[in-house]
Amino acid sequence: MDLFEAIKTRRSIRAYRPDPLAPHTIEQLVRVLQNSPMASNAQELRLIVVQQPARIRAVRRFAPGLSGHPAAVLVLAADTELAKARGGKDGRDVALYLNAGVTLAYLLLAAHGLGLGACPVRSFHAAAIRTILDMPVSVEPVVLISVGYPAEAPRAKAVPSMDEVVFYERYAQSRA
Amino acid sequence: MSDTPNRAPKSQGPMPNGRHRLGGPEGRQPFEDDLYDLFCFLVTAARQLPREPDHYGPMRLAEAACRVASVAAAWASDAGDLRQVVDELMTARRQALNDPDAFLAGLDRVILRCADLERKRLAEGETPA
Ligand SMILES: Cc1cc2nc3c(=O)[nH]c(=O)nc-3n(C[C@H](O)[C@H](O)[C@H](O)COP(=O)(O)O)c2cc1C
Numbered sequence: 001m002d003l004f005e006a007i008k009t010r011r012s013i014r015a016y017r018p019d020p021l022a023p024h025t026i027e028q029l030v031r032v033l034q035n036s037p038m039a040s041n042a043q044e045l046r047l048i049v050v051q052q053p054a055r056i057r058a059v060r061r062f063a064p065g066l067s068g069h070p071a072a073v074l075v076l077a078a079d080t081e082l083a084k085a086r087g088g089k090d091g092r093d094v095a096l097y098l099n100a101g102v103t104l105a106y107l108l109l110a111a112h113g114l115g116l117g118a119c120p121v122r123s124f125h126a127a128a129i130r131t132i133l134d135m136p137v138s139v140e141p142v143v144l145i146s147v148g149y150p151a152e153a154p155r156a157k158a159v160p161s162m163d164e165v166v167f168y169e170r171y172a173q174s175r176a
Numbered sequence: 177m178s179d180t181p182n183r184a185p186k187s188q189g190p191m192p193n194g195r196h197r198l199g200g201p202e203g204r205q206p207f208e209d210d211l212y213d214l215f216c217f218l219v220t221a222a223r224q225l226p227r228e229p230d231h232y233g234p235m236r237l238a239e240a241a242c243r244v245a246s247v248a249a250a251w252a253s254d255a256g257d258l259r260q261v262v263d264e265l266m267t268a269r270r271q272a273l274n275d276p277d278a279f280l281a282g283l284d285r286v287i288l289r290c291a292d293l294e295r296k297r298l299a300e301g302e303t304p305a
Pocket residue numbers: 010011012013014065066067119120121122123143154157273
């Protein structure tokens with residue numbers, strides 16, 4: 001899929017067919033972690049791929065923002081100690097989340113490119129997710145991504161006009 | 177909604193993707209699983225909502241209502257009306273983020289449909305004067 005086409009057509013998908021994901025599909029998807037840019041090249045992000053149905057259900061119980069029944073849930077997490085060691089205070093407090101955000105975008109686009117539907121999920125209880133997945137306290141789950149073959153058309157979405165959000169040369173100045 | 181809530185529907189077996197269908201071979205367990213899903217959802221939502229946007233509250237309640245109704249519909253002997261209400265509620269819930277007015281209008285439709293069912297039920301129970 002053409003890059004701009006992928007960016008234009010990717011949308012959050014919250015209903016999934018029950019079909020499982022093939023191992024090579026998951027492999028292709030998670031590989032993008034190695035291509036994502038990261039501040040100070042801190043490489044503090046960790047990705048936990050959850051596919052066991054019972055474990056997905058357990059995660060879902062503590063993630064009110066997770067809709068539908070995805071074939072997989074990816075837990076994008078960050079080793080906060082590594083982030084601090086490699087990126088300093090800014091690395092721990094800010095860059096970590098930027099890195100996770102950029103990587104999230106990569107994962108979402110890659111999922112779309114593979115014909116999968118995906119949705120980021122921020123509404124979850126971090127300590128509960130950590131407990132279910134045996135994560136150490138120093139590793140923070142930042143965002144979950146539900147993934148599966150889409151069973152719905154994207155929902156309508158409101159966006160501001162370009163003039164409202166993109167400026168040229170000075171704040172609030174539209175293109176001449 | 178049925179007056180015989182504890183009758184198990186026909187066994188449909190476990191589904192892929194971790195859900196147990198109601199009335200699966202495990203006897204009552206799947207029903208309890210679905211209720212436990214809902215219990216965890218509600219407690220976690222209560223904990224998370226104070227740090228989330230205000231309008232997420234109504235959205236989570238609508239989601240919980242959908243789940244309650246889905247569980248009830250699976251156990252009801254005649255759930256035709258209930259399933260229609262659930263479908264309408266799900267449609268409304270999908271609009272919560274991007275079209276709050278449509279979401280509220282959808283909730284109104286669901287509530288009025290329930291009120292109408294009540295009215296009919298009351299009329300059926302009335303003895304003619
Ligand atoms: C960081 C982040 C967290 C999100 N959390 C949730 C969530 O908890 N539940 C959900 O249904 N959608 C969640 N979303 C999806 C947004 O609602 C969605 O991206 C937005 O409405 C725009 O729609 P689109 O993704 O189809 O372009 C999240 C998105 C991002 C980027």
